[in-house]
Amino acid sequence: MASLTYFPIATQTTTSTVSSVTFSSISQAYTDLIIVVNNGSTVSAQGLFMQINGDTGSNYSLTTTWLNGNTSAQGNFQPTSTTGISQFSGLAQNATTIIEAMVINLMNYSNTTNYKTLIQRSVCDATLQYLVGNWHNNNAITSLTFSIGSGNIQTGSSFTIYGIKAA
Amino acid sequence: MALQSPTLISSLNTNSGAVGSITFSSIPQTYTDLKIIMSIRATTGGGGVWLHSTYNGSNNAMNACWYSSGSAYGNANGYGSTSNGYNALITGAGDTGNTFAQVEWYIMNYTSSNPKTMFTDGYEENNAAIAYTTYGFVQWNTSSALTSITFTADSGNIDQYSTFYLYGISNS
Secondary structure, eight states, X not given: OOOOOBEEEEEEXXXXXXXXXXXXXXXXXXXXXXXXXXXXXXXXXXXXXXXETTOOSSOEEEEEEEEETTTOOEEEEOXXXXXXXXXXXXXXXXXXXXXXXXXXXXXXXXXXXXOEEEEEEEEETTEEEEEEEEEOOOSOOOOEEEEESSSOBOTTXXXXXXXXXXX | OOOOBSEEEEEEEOTTSOBSOEEEOSOOSOOSEEEEEEEEBBSSOOSOEEEEEEETTEEOSEEXXXXXXXXXXXXXXXXXXXXXXXXXXXXXXXXXXXXXXXXXXEEOSTTSSSOXXXXXXXXXXXXXXXXXXXXXXXXXXXXXXXXXXXXXXXXXXXXXXXXXXXXXXXXO
Protein backbone atom coordinates (compact mmCIF):
# COMPACT_ATOMS: atom_id res chain seq x y z
CA MET A 1 0.00 0.00 0.00
CA ALA A 2 1.31 3.44 -0.87
CA SER A 3 1.87 5.58 2.19
CA LEU A 4 0.77 9.19 2.49
CA THR A 5 4.01 11.06 1.95
CA TYR A 6 4.55 14.80 2.26
CA PHE A 7 7.06 16.06 -0.32
CA PRO A 8 8.27 19.55 0.62
CA ILE A 9 7.92 21.77 -2.46
CA ALA A 10 8.73 25.18 -1.03
CA THR A 11 8.90 26.97 2.29
CA GLN A 12 9.17 30.62 3.27
CA THR A 13 9.74 32.20 6.66
CA THR A 14 9.39 35.95 6.84
CA THR A 15 12.47 37.76 8.14
CA SER A 16 10.62 41.08 8.43
CA THR A 17 7.02 42.21 8.31
CA VAL A 18 5.74 41.88 4.76
CA SER A 19 2.51 42.73 2.99
CA SER A 20 2.31 39.38 1.23
CA VAL A 21 3.95 36.02 0.68
CA THR A 22 3.85 34.46 -2.79
CA PHE A 23 4.71 31.00 -4.04
CA SER A 24 5.17 31.06 -7.80
CA SER A 25 6.03 28.41 -10.39
CA ILE A 26 4.53 25.70 -8.18
CA SER A 27 5.57 22.26 -9.38
CA GLN A 28 2.85 20.43 -11.31
CA ALA A 29 4.24 17.01 -10.45
CA TYR A 30 1.85 16.13 -7.64
CA THR A 31 -1.83 15.25 -7.25
CA ASP A 32 -2.76 17.43 -4.29
CA LEU A 33 -1.15 20.15 -2.22
CA ILE A 34 -1.05 20.60 1.54
CA ILE A 35 -0.18 24.09 2.72
CA VAL A 36 0.85 24.57 6.35
CA VAL A 37 0.94 28.10 7.75
CA ASN A 38 1.98 29.34 11.18
CA ASN A 39 1.70 33.11 11.18
CA GLY A 40 0.98 36.32 13.00
CA SER A 41 -0.15 39.74 11.86
CA THR A 42 0.89 43.23 12.81
CA VAL A 43 -2.74 44.07 13.61
CA SER A 44 -4.96 41.81 15.72
CA ALA A 45 -8.26 40.42 14.47
CA GLN A 46 -7.02 40.10 10.93
CA GLY A 47 -7.32 36.85 9.03
CA LEU A 48 -5.17 35.55 6.21
CA PHE A 49 -6.33 36.13 2.66
CA MET A 50 -5.31 33.85 -0.21
CA GLN A 51 -5.48 34.44 -3.95
CA ILE A 52 -4.68 31.95 -6.69
CA ASN A 53 -2.63 32.65 -9.83
CA GLY A 54 -2.84 36.37 -9.08
CA ASP A 55 -6.59 36.39 -9.70
CA THR A 56 -7.99 39.48 -7.95
CA GLY A 57 -11.46 39.20 -9.46
CA SER A 58 -14.64 38.05 -7.74
CA ASN A 59 -13.99 34.47 -8.77
CA TYR A 60 -14.01 32.69 -5.42
CA SER A 61 -16.71 31.32 -3.13
CA LEU A 62 -16.49 29.80 0.32
CA THR A 63 -18.43 28.42 3.25
CA THR A 64 -17.00 28.56 6.75
CA THR A 65 -18.07 27.88 10.29
CA TRP A 66 -16.18 29.15 13.33
CA LEU A 67 -15.95 28.63 17.10
CA ASN A 68 -14.06 30.82 19.56
CA GLY A 69 -12.01 29.00 22.18
CA ASN A 70 -12.19 31.77 24.74
CA THR A 71 -15.80 32.87 24.59
CA SER A 72 -17.48 29.86 22.89
CA ALA A 73 -19.05 32.30 20.43
CA GLN A 74 -19.76 30.66 17.09
CA GLY A 75 -21.14 31.41 13.68
CA ASN A 76 -20.76 30.94 9.98
CA PHE A 77 -20.61 32.87 6.75
CA GLN A 78 -20.72 31.91 3.12
CA PRO A 79 -20.03 34.62 0.58
CA THR A 80 -20.72 33.36 -2.93
CA SER A 81 -18.56 35.82 -4.80
CA THR A 82 -15.35 37.09 -3.27
CA THR A 83 -11.92 38.24 -4.43
CA GLY A 84 -10.06 35.55 -2.47
CA ILE A 85 -10.24 32.87 0.21
CA SER A 86 -10.46 34.70 3.54
CA GLN A 87 -10.49 33.63 7.17
CA PHE A 88 -13.18 34.89 9.50
CA SER A 89 -11.47 37.41 11.78
CA GLY A 90 -14.15 39.13 13.77
CA LEU A 91 -13.04 38.29 17.31
CA ALA A 92 -10.08 40.35 18.40
CA GLN A 93 -7.43 38.82 20.60
CA ASN A 94 -3.71 39.14 20.79
CA ALA A 95 -2.77 37.69 17.44
CA THR A 96 0.37 39.67 16.85
CA THR A 97 2.58 36.81 17.99
CA ILE A 98 3.10 33.78 15.76
CA ILE A 99 0.11 31.88 17.04
CA GLU A 100 -2.21 31.57 14.06
CA ALA A 101 -2.28 28.21 12.31
CA MET A 102 -3.71 26.94 9.07
CA VAL A 103 -3.68 23.71 7.07
CA ILE A 104 -5.09 23.78 3.55
CA ASN A 105 -5.82 20.72 1.44
CA LEU A 106 -5.92 21.74 -2.21
CA MET A 107 -7.17 18.94 -4.40
CA ASN A 108 -6.32 18.20 -8.04
CA TYR A 109 -4.56 21.54 -8.37
CA SER A 110 -2.90 20.83 -11.72
CA ASN A 111 -5.96 19.74 -13.68
CA THR A 112 -7.24 22.03 -16.42
CA THR A 113 -10.84 20.82 -16.64
CA ASN A 114 -12.35 21.57 -13.24
CA TYR A 115 -12.80 24.45 -10.84
CA LYS A 116 -10.46 24.03 -7.88
CA THR A 117 -11.75 23.08 -4.44
CA LEU A 118 -9.94 23.41 -1.13
CA ILE A 119 -10.56 22.51 2.49
CA GLN A 120 -9.05 24.86 5.03
CA ARG A 121 -8.74 24.39 8.75
CA SER A 122 -7.37 27.24 10.80
CA VAL A 123 -7.11 29.04 14.10
CA CYS A 124 -7.23 32.82 13.95
CA ASP A 125 -7.59 35.01 17.04
CA ALA A 126 -8.39 31.94 19.16
CA THR A 127 -11.13 31.05 16.72
CA LEU A 128 -11.26 27.59 15.19
CA GLN A 129 -12.51 27.62 11.63
CA TYR A 130 -13.43 25.12 8.95
CA LEU A 131 -13.76 26.36 5.42
CA VAL A 132 -14.56 24.88 2.05
CA GLY A 133 -13.54 27.14 -0.81
CA ASN A 134 -13.76 27.15 -4.56
CA TRP A 135 -11.82 29.01 -7.25
CA HIS A 136 -14.02 29.36 -10.31
CA ASN A 137 -11.33 28.67 -12.85
CA ASN A 138 -10.16 25.61 -14.80
CA ASN A 139 -6.52 26.68 -15.00
CA ALA A 140 -3.82 24.73 -13.23
CA ILE A 141 -2.71 26.41 -10.02
CA THR A 142 0.82 27.74 -10.40
CA SER A 143 0.97 30.43 -7.74
CA LEU A 144 -0.50 31.27 -4.35
CA THR A 145 -0.39 34.63 -2.60
CA PHE A 146 -1.11 35.21 1.08
CA SER A 147 -1.80 38.60 2.63
CA ILE A 148 -3.51 40.10 5.70
CA GLY A 149 -6.78 41.99 5.58
CA SER A 150 -5.24 45.00 7.30
CA GLY A 151 -1.63 45.39 8.32
CA ASN A 152 1.21 43.06 7.47
CA ILE A 153 2.28 39.49 7.98
CA GLN A 154 4.38 39.28 11.13
CA THR A 155 8.12 38.55 11.17
CA GLY A 156 8.79 34.85 11.72
CA SER A 157 5.66 33.60 9.99
CA SER A 158 6.19 30.33 8.13
CA PHE A 159 4.51 29.01 5.00
CA THR A 160 5.20 25.55 3.56
CA ILE A 161 3.76 23.76 0.53
CA TYR A 162 3.86 19.97 0.45
CA GLY A 163 3.00 17.83 -2.55
CA ILE A 164 0.98 14.62 -2.23
CA LYS A 165 0.98 11.94 -4.91
CA ALA A 166 -2.01 9.70 -5.54
CA ALA A 167 0.24 6.67 -6.06
CA MET B 1 17.42 15.95 -0.70
CA ALA B 2 14.05 16.40 0.93
CA LEU B 3 13.25 14.05 3.78
CA GLN B 4 10.43 11.58 3.39
CA SER B 5 7.67 12.70 5.71
CA PRO B 6 6.00 11.71 7.93
CA THR B 7 8.84 9.82 9.62
CA LEU B 8 8.00 7.53 12.51
CA ILE B 9 9.71 8.83 15.67
CA SER B 10 8.21 6.62 18.34
CA SER B 11 5.42 4.13 18.97
CA LEU B 12 3.80 3.17 22.27
CA ASN B 13 1.09 0.74 23.22
CA THR B 14 -0.77 -0.60 26.19
CA ASN B 15 -0.69 -4.24 25.14
CA SER B 16 0.45 -5.27 28.61
CA GLY B 17 -2.55 -3.72 30.31
CA ALA B 18 -4.42 -0.48 31.04
CA VAL B 19 -2.36 2.53 32.11
CA GLY B 20 -3.11 5.88 33.71
CA SER B 21 -1.33 7.91 31.04
CA ILE B 22 0.78 7.72 27.91
CA THR B 23 3.77 10.01 27.45
CA PHE B 24 6.01 10.67 24.47
CA SER B 25 9.17 12.10 26.07
CA SER B 26 12.53 13.33 24.80
CA ILE B 27 10.94 14.21 21.47
CA PRO B 28 13.73 14.91 18.94
CA GLN B 29 13.99 18.55 17.88
CA THR B 30 14.91 17.83 14.25
CA TYR B 31 11.54 18.15 12.52
CA THR B 32 9.26 21.04 11.58
CA ASP B 33 5.89 19.64 12.66
CA LEU B 34 4.63 16.60 14.53
CA LYS B 35 1.73 14.26 13.86
CA ILE B 36 0.34 11.79 16.41
CA ILE B 37 -2.06 9.02 15.46
CA MET B 38 -3.64 6.87 18.11
CA SER B 39 -6.17 4.10 18.52
CA ILE B 40 -7.49 4.51 22.05
CA ARG B 41 -10.15 3.37 24.49
CA ALA B 42 -10.86 4.37 28.11
CA THR B 43 -11.63 1.86 30.87
CA THR B 44 -14.66 3.80 32.16
CA GLY B 45 -17.32 6.10 30.80
CA GLY B 46 -19.07 5.70 27.51
CA GLY B 47 -20.81 7.63 24.80
CA GLY B 48 -17.71 9.77 24.48
CA VAL B 49 -14.91 10.21 27.04
CA TRP B 50 -12.84 13.39 26.91
CA LEU B 51 -9.19 12.88 26.10
CA HIS B 52 -6.84 15.27 27.90
CA SER B 53 -3.35 16.37 26.95
CA THR B 54 -0.51 18.14 28.72
CA TYR B 55 2.70 19.53 27.22
CA ASN B 56 6.05 19.41 29.00
CA GLY B 57 3.97 18.58 32.06
CA SER B 58 1.75 21.67 31.94
CA ASN B 59 -1.79 22.37 30.82
CA ASN B 60 -2.47 23.94 27.47
CA ALA B 61 -3.74 27.50 27.47
CA MET B 62 -6.90 27.08 25.44
CA ASN B 63 -8.84 24.55 23.49
CA ALA B 64 -12.13 24.25 21.69
CA CYS B 65 -13.88 21.72 19.54
CA TRP B 66 -17.05 20.84 17.78
CA TYR B 67 -18.58 17.45 18.46
CA SER B 68 -21.36 15.63 16.73
CA SER B 69 -22.95 12.20 16.60
CA GLY B 70 -25.98 10.77 14.92
CA SER B 71 -28.26 12.39 17.49
CA ALA B 72 -26.36 15.19 19.18
CA TYR B 73 -24.02 18.01 18.37
CA GLY B 74 -22.49 21.00 20.08
CA ASN B 75 -19.23 22.50 21.11
CA ALA B 76 -16.98 22.77 24.13
CA ASN B 77 -14.15 25.05 25.06
CA GLY B 78 -11.77 25.57 27.93
CA TYR B 79 -8.94 27.83 28.97
CA GLY B 80 -6.86 28.62 32.01
CA SER B 81 -7.06 26.02 34.77
CA THR B 82 -9.60 23.92 32.90
CA SER B 83 -7.86 24.11 29.60
CA ASN B 84 -6.71 20.54 29.27
CA GLY B 85 -10.23 19.17 29.05
CA TYR B 86 -11.73 19.32 25.61
CA ASN B 87 -9.41 17.80 23.05
CA ALA B 88 -11.29 14.85 21.57
CA LEU B 89 -14.01 12.39 22.49
CA ILE B 90 -12.87 8.77 22.64
CA THR B 91 -14.43 5.37 23.15
CA GLY B 92 -15.24 4.34 26.73
CA ALA B 93 -16.14 1.21 28.68
CA GLY B 94 -19.85 1.71 28.04
CA ASP B 95 -19.32 1.45 24.30
CA THR B 96 -19.29 -1.78 22.33
CA GLY B 97 -16.41 -4.03 23.38
CA ASN B 98 -13.22 -4.15 21.32
CA THR B 99 -13.93 -0.83 19.61
CA PHE B 100 -11.32 1.93 19.73
CA ALA B 101 -11.41 5.62 18.86
CA GLN B 102 -9.16 6.99 16.12
CA VAL B 103 -7.47 10.24 17.14
CA GLU B 104 -5.01 12.51 15.34
CA TRP B 105 -2.95 15.50 16.50
CA TYR B 106 -1.09 17.91 14.18
CA ILE B 107 1.40 20.17 15.99
CA MET B 108 3.07 23.05 14.17
CA ASN B 109 6.55 24.45 14.72
CA TYR B 110 6.97 22.54 17.97
CA THR B 111 10.60 23.58 18.42
CA SER B 112 10.01 27.33 18.05
CA SER B 113 9.88 29.94 20.79
CA ASN B 114 6.39 30.97 19.68
CA PRO B 115 3.13 29.69 21.19
CA LYS B 116 2.27 26.24 19.84
CA THR B 117 -0.98 25.68 17.99
CA MET B 118 -2.24 22.22 17.13
CA PHE B 119 -5.27 20.64 15.53
CA THR B 120 -7.05 17.68 17.15
CA ASP B 121 -9.40 15.20 15.50
CA GLY B 122 -11.26 12.44 17.29
CA TYR B 123 -13.48 9.71 15.92
CA GLU B 124 -15.14 7.68 18.63
CA GLU B 125 -15.93 4.14 17.48
CA ASN B 126 -18.88 2.45 19.16
CA ASN B 127 -20.41 0.18 16.53
CA ALA B 128 -23.75 1.57 17.72
CA ALA B 129 -26.05 4.50 17.12
CA ILE B 130 -24.05 7.09 19.04
CA ALA B 131 -20.42 7.71 18.18
CA TYR B 132 -18.93 11.17 18.40
CA THR B 133 -16.71 12.97 15.94
CA THR B 134 -14.71 15.90 17.29
CA TYR B 135 -12.76 18.61 15.46
CA GLY B 136 -10.75 20.94 17.61
CA PHE B 137 -7.62 22.85 18.41
CA VAL B 138 -5.23 23.36 21.28
CA GLN B 139 -2.96 26.31 22.02
CA TRP B 140 -0.03 25.94 24.36
CA ASN B 141 1.35 29.39 25.12
CA THR B 142 4.99 29.00 25.96
CA SER B 143 8.34 29.88 24.52
CA SER B 144 9.73 26.46 25.37
CA ALA B 145 10.28 23.84 22.72
CA LEU B 146 7.90 20.92 23.03
CA THR B 147 9.76 17.91 24.38
CA SER B 148 7.01 15.75 25.87
CA ILE B 149 3.30 15.12 25.44
CA THR B 150 1.08 13.20 27.85
CA PHE B 151 -2.40 11.85 27.17
CA THR B 152 -4.92 10.86 29.84
CA ALA B 153 -8.60 9.91 29.79
CA ASP B 154 -11.14 12.06 31.60
CA SER B 155 -12.24 9.11 33.69
CA GLY B 156 -10.42 5.87 34.38
CA ASN B 157 -7.39 4.62 32.52
CA ILE B 158 -6.32 4.16 28.95
CA ASP B 159 -7.43 0.65 28.11
CA GLN B 160 -5.35 -2.32 27.04
CA TYR B 161 -4.43 -2.60 23.34
CA SER B 162 -4.45 1.14 22.68
CA THR B 163 -1.68 2.25 20.29
CA PHE B 164 0.13 5.58 19.80
CA TYR B 165 2.41 6.66 16.94
CA LEU B 166 4.45 9.87 16.85
CA TYR B 167 5.63 11.12 13.43
CA GLY B 168 7.91 13.97 12.39
CA ILE B 169 7.30 16.13 9.31
CA SER B 170 10.10 18.14 7.71
CA ASN B 171 9.69 21.13 5.43
CA SER B 172 13.00 20.60 3.67
